[in-house]
Amino acid sequence: MTRPSSDGFVPQFTRFALGSPSVDQVAVEERALSLARRSIKKGAKVAGLKLAVAMMDLTTLEGKDSAGKVRALCNKALRPLESDPSVGTCAAICVYPNWVATAKQALEGSPVKVASVATAFPSGQSPLAIKLEDVRRAVDFGADEIDMVIDRGAMLSGQYAKVFDEIAATKEACGTAHLKVILETGELGSYDVVRKASEIGIAAGGDFIKTSTGKVQPAATPAVTLVMLETIRDHYYATGHRVGMKPAGGVRTAKQALHYLVLVKETLGDDWLTPDLFRFGASALLNDVLMQLEKERTGNYQASEDFSKD
Template identity: 80%
Template structure:
C-alpha cells in the first residue's frame, strides 16, 4: 500500500507541482435565474423534431443496475442502434453506457455501428477504493473494448480540500485510459455548492478530462439546469483560456423530451453551435429515450402516445 502511494507521489513529482486552476466564484442567483429563463423557450414543430433527433444522437443509453444481464444489455444495444423501428432517421444513439463486466456484450452487439461503448469505472459510484484498484478497473474496462470511460472523482478529497489528490487521480486515470475518451463525473449532488462544482470542473479539465459529467445517477439531486450551466461556463472559460473544447454530459434526472430540449438551449446559449454535436455533448439517461420517441411519434401522427406502445429497453 505504501509502495503504491509512493509511486503515485513519484509520478506526481515527475509532472511537477500541482497548480490550482484559476476559479471564479459563482453567482448563485444569476445562475439559477438564467437557467430558469432559458427553460422558458418554447420549441415547436420542425425545430422540436430536429432538436429531439439531435438529442437521440447525443444520448448515452445507460443501464447501471446490479441486476443487469447480458440479455438486457443486448436488447438495450438493439434499441441504441435503431430506437424507432420504422424510422431509420432517428438514432443511432451516441453510446451505450454499462458496467465493466457488460462491456464485452455491448462491444459485440455494436461492432461496426459507430455507437460507442462507455463503461463506468474507478470504483463507481463512490470512488472510495485505493487508486491502484481504480486504475486497474479502468484498464480492464478499456481492455474489454470500452472506448469511453466514465470515472468518478473522490468527493471526500474534494470536500476536504485535497485538490491535488483529485487532480492527480484524474491525471492517472487519463493515462490508464489510453486511447479511450475520459468523462469525469463530479457527482454535483454531493458537492454542496456551485463554487465547489465550478472548482471541480476546472480541476477536471486541467487534469485532462475530455468530458465533464454531472452525476452518477445514484444520488439526488443529479443533473439540474443551474449546475449544468455552471459547468458549461467553466467549459467556455477553459476554451477561451486554452482553445481546447471539452465536452459536457448531464446525467440523472433527465426524463422528458422537454427537459432535453431545455438542456440543448443551455448549451446553444452558453457555448454555441460548435458544442451541439454528440462529440461534445451527451445526455446520460435511461428513461429519456422513450419519452423523446413518444414526442417524435406525436409530431408524426398528431396522436398523444402511450408508454405501453414502446419497448421498455
C-alpha cells in the same frame, strides 16, 4: 498534464483554478430558468429531439444486469424508432466493465460507442491502484469511453492535488479511450465547489465533465449544468481546447432535453451541439423523446408500453 510515475500515480500537482471565480447563485439560477422559457417551433423541436437521441448514452448500471438486457439495450441504441428511419442511432451504451465485451459484440460495425463506469463507481472509495486496474480492465475489454468518479471526500476537504492527480492517472490508464469525469454535483454542496471541481477535471485531462452517477439526488439540474458549461466556455476562451459536457440523472422528459440543448447553444454555441461534445446520461429519457417524435409525426401519442423499457 504531468506524467505518472512508474506506479501510475501523478506525484506533481500543477497550477489550476486556485483563483476560481465565485458563482453568483441567484444569477445562475435565474439565467437557467429564463432559458427554459424559450419557445421552440415545430421544425426546430423535431430537429432538437432527433439530436437529443443522437446524444444519448443509454445506461444500465444495476446488479441484475444480464447479457440479454445489455443486448436489448444495444438493439435499442441501434434502432431507437423503427417506424421512423430518420431517427438515427444513440451515441453510446454505458455498462459495468463485465458487460463491455457483450456490448462490443452486439454493436460491432456500428457507430455506437461502448462506455464503461470505473474507479469504484459510484462511491470512488477504493485505493488508487484498484481504481486504475478497474479502468485498465474495462479498456482491455474494449471500452471506447470511461466514466470515472472523483473522490468527493478529498474534494470537499480541500485536497485538490489528490483529486487532480487521480484524474490525471486515470486519463493515462485510459490509453486511447475518452475520459468522462463525474463530479457527483449533488454531494459537492455549492456552485463554487462545482466550478472548482470542473476546472480540476478539465485541467487534469478529462475529455468530458459529467454531473452525476445517477445514484445520488439531486443529480443533473439546469443551474449546475450551466455552471459547468460556463467553466468549459472559459477554458475554451483561454486555451482554444474544447471539452465535452454530460448531464446525467434527473433528465427524464423531452421538454427537459430541449431545455438543456438551449443551455448549450446559448453558452457554448453550435459547435457543441454534437455527440462528440455533449451527451445525455439516459435511462428513462429516450422513451419520452420517442413518444414526442411520434406525436409530431402522426399527430397522436402512443402508449408508453409501445416502446421497450430496455
